[in-house]
Amino acid sequence: MSLGDDPEGSGGYGGTGQTRTRYPEGTGGDVYGGARRGGSRSSSRSLITVVGVVVLLIAAIAFANRGGDDPSSSAEGTAGQPKATATAPSGTKPVQSDPGLIPTGYAHDAQGAQSAAANYAVALGSADMFDKAKRDATLQTIITPSRTASFQSTLDRAYTPAFNKNVGLNENGSTPAGYTFVSRTSPIGTKITESSADNATVEVWCSGLLGMAGAKSTNPVTNSWFTITMKLEWADDDWKVVTQSQTEGPTPVPGDDTASSADDMAKAVDEYGGFTYAR
Structure with missing residues (x-):
């Protein structure tokens, strides 16, 4: 109400x-x-x-x-499955985290798993993933310990100098002078497809921005829609990622909005911060 x-x-x-x-x-x-x-x-x-x-x-x-204090306000249905309104807020207080750090310390339930998946999707789609040191720190935070080394090895092979250059970055992953690199993921909603006491499979529907904002950029910032599927397990008193995959869509019909200038896009990225997501 x-x-x-x-x-x-x-x-x-x-x-x-x-x-x-x-x-x-x-x-x-x-x-x-x-x-x-x-x-x-x-x-x-x-x-x-x-x-x-x-x-x-x-x-x-x-x-x-x-x-937040009424157990009956939970978004879970029978057997830990979500109700029909899967993206409705539950009233559960969001996880606490320090500014600039990936939120951790989720509730050991279905709502906590969905909150974790949403915030981990943001981390995995951020510009930090193009920096080796920051990427490794991100993986250490969100990946289950037994799979961290495997994730690092796989992503090291993906984020190559050629890949960095393809998105407009320098080969070492740094941003060319005079440009603003944009890589952001915004969850639209989450749902659990499988769950048990210590395991959960969560789908996160997302919108993403990727590209280089600058007057002479050949890789302008574009928008995409995709769904990330994460298998999570309860490890070290928190939800951690075991596997992660991505598919296209669902994608809405594009509107008639006029694309902003490169300067406006760069200014927006610098001035508007992100969110901590919670069910």
């Missing part, structure tokens, strides 16, 4: 659904002229309306805030 919801279906505060204006007699419709009549009754009615609005707001805020 949001603050704008009307639980009685009245269409307005006070339960009437209507607003009536009474003009003073003998004014010819001039709301500013003539003597006021029934002032005491009007004042009482206004006071009741104001009090009613305040009560509704307090009730709505209390209802919204109680989700």
Whole structure:
């Protein structure tokens, strides 16, 4: 329930659904002229309306805030499976993390697995993955210990000098002077397809940005849509990635928005930070 919801279906505060204006007699419709009549009754009615609005707001805020403490607000269905509204917020408080670090410390349940998968998708799609030292640090944080070395080896073979050059970077993964490299992943929603006490398979539907913002860039920033599937396991008191794969879509029909200039895109990337995702 949001603050704008009307639980009685009245269409307005006070339960009437209507607003009536009474003009003073003998004014010819001039709301500013003539003597006021029934002032005491009007004042009482206004006071009741104001009090009613305040009560509704307090009730709505209390209802919204109680989700974090009420086990019945969980998004899980039977056998740990999500309800039909798989991307609806659960009310569970988001994981705590320090600025600039990948969020860790998720709940040992289906909601925690989905939160972990969403945040790990962001990390795996970030510009840090093009830097060897930062990539290794990311993998150490999110990959299950038994698979970390394998992931590092596989990605070292993928992020080659030729690949870096293909996306507009220097061969060592650094950004050419005068340009802004953009690589961002934004989860749209998550769902669990399999789950048990210590294992979960989570699909994360994402939108991504990739390219080089700059006046003479031959690799402009483009948008893509894809779904990441992660198999997670509970290890070291947290959810960790065991395997990860990616498929295209679902992709919406492109809109009629005009593409921004390279300067506007670079400015947006510098000024707008990312989010911590939680179910």
